[in-house]
């Protein structure tokens with residue numbers, strides 16, 4: 001278990017982490033999400049004792065991580081895969097790490113097998129590709145058979161096969177009763193892997209809840225409707241708080257009303273419906289809705305004005 005109590009970290013005037021508290025429970029994968037610069041890495045570094053908190057503290061399995069006699073057996077972490085000694089072979093890098101807590105070559109060979117690096121274990125870590133380096137970082141995190149695993153962007157650089165592998169591995173680790181904290185900007189992957197979410201924005205916790213609750217809560221009702229009476233239905237439903245978009249004649253995407261409300265009103269007005277489907281939003285949509293105001297670094301579309309204008313025109317024509 002990881003427990004974070006009123007943790008704050010400032011760099012000069014910049015409050016990177018602002019008085020946050022949370023608990024990461026064993027037995028499930030917890031996703032740690034937030035825009036660039038939100039404070040995820042700083043929080044993880046403080047849990048590991050790599051950054052000293054300005055105030056507050058973090059506990060790993062009930063104790064301070066830095067006070068642990070065998071830290072890699074308490075918590076295995078991947079923060080920066082490029083940390084491996086580039087001049088050493090992957091095997092020797094892991095052997096040196098294992099020796100700090102009395103682990104021998106057998107365990108090193110075991111984790112090399114788990115991460116699929118056995119055949120290249122004698123190559124220098126400096127010659128590894130990005131994906132191989134990630135696998136080596138994951139091997140280092142697993143080496144001490146830790147009760148807690150904390151991985152920052154572990155799928156960075158992995159091919160689709162590697163991404164699938166890590167998804168299953170993290171779920172298996174959680175199913176064994178371990179605590180798993182995972183940070184990633186890949187929303188689709190996070191949605192498939194994590195059961196619980198911690199969302200951080202501008203150094204503050206914005207959400208700490210089960211994945212399904214986060215998705216349901218962050219977005220309102222969204223219903224997909226197909227009707228030969230699209231224009232009449234659109235006029236019928238027009239009201240403050242109701243948004244209707246249409247990409248094709250008779251196809252409406254309605255926000256702000258439930259399927260039951262739409263069906264009841266259509267029936268009362270004698271309008272025919274071919275389809276009436278509540279749309280489950282994705283994690284990405286829910287996340288974008290929640291963090292819109294917490295994003296520090298915004299990009300711009302090449303011609304946002306033109307895109308918006310043509311989208312509106314298409315909507316109006318289609319219904």
Ligand SMILES: Nc1ncnc2c1ncn2[C@@H]1O[C@H](COP(=O)(O)OP(=O)(O)OP(=O)(O)O)[C@@H](O)[C@H]1O
Nearest residue numbers: 011014015016034035036037038039040041042043
């Ligand atoms: N060593 C440091 N010195 C000064 N400022 C820092 C330092 N480390 C982090 N920061 C600042 O703290 C804030 C949080 O950064 P952090 O790296 O924790 O964010 P993050 O959520 O991990 O971002 P990303 O998704 O981009 O990795 C940022 O404003 C960053 O510039």
